Amino acid sequence: MRVRRSPGTRRAVAARTPRAVRLALACVPGLAAVVGLVLCADGIGHGRAVPPNPVAARPVTLHAAARPHIVPRSAWLDALSRHAQPPPRYDDKVVAVFVHHTDSPNGYACADAPRIIRYLYAGQTGARDWDDIGYNFLVDRCGTVYEGRAGGVDRPVTGAHTQGFNHRTAGIAAIGTFTAGAEVPPAMTRAIAALAAWKLGLADVDPRTTARLVSSNSLSRYRSGATATLPTLAGHRDGYMTSCPGAALFLELPFIRKEAARLQGRPQDSHETPLTSTGTP
Structure with missing residues (x-):
């Protein structure tokens, strides 16, 4: 950065020259140090360097999708x-995702997905008396x-999708029933991967790792208060019977x-073999 004198009288130059100029160069944490430099201008534009001040850099998400x-x-x-409902509740961040299916018919037209979600919402807020639909997100067979x-x-x-593990997690529900022998549309699996990559990327979480979660309910697979180590991208059955x-x-x-990790820009492990979806169109 250069502060230059402009043509004109000494008084005019002094009027146009800032009394103090701060230059802060913030680099990606872990790659280079954060550098601060202050140039203090005198009345006629001559600058002198003073010792750098620490600069607080904003956290940088390295693997955002x-x-x-x-x-x-x-x-x-x-x-x-x-349905009348209380204000939403929040956690500090999302560190894991649970994948669900809605246990509803598979042969629907994707244009009917909003009606199906409305039906699911009515069942959960009606017969089950929940305050809202439990899933944070839903994905249809076309990948919407x-x-x-x-x-x-x-x-x-904070959702209501996995008994004991609703805190610091997000629930993604695939609209349909995907028991043994069912076809899982590739558009659906790729959409779930893209959604999980983005949601976990907000906290720079690798979808291939594990998360330590504390159970809040003894009706889960783990007694209340127990710490469970679960996949960061888990199935509902990993946390509940x-x-x-x-x-x-x-x-x-x-x-x-692996697809979610790829979308986050994470390198593939050298020993890993690239996977493809087993679903059929």
């Missing part, structure tokens, strides 16, 4: 169907992602993890 298109709640929830639980898709909303998300979708999780 692009946010996929997410259809808002207003596309499936109208005023007549809306829908906002589920209220509170903001980019915020760590259930067959969800179905055997067919559960088999897709290794592909989803």
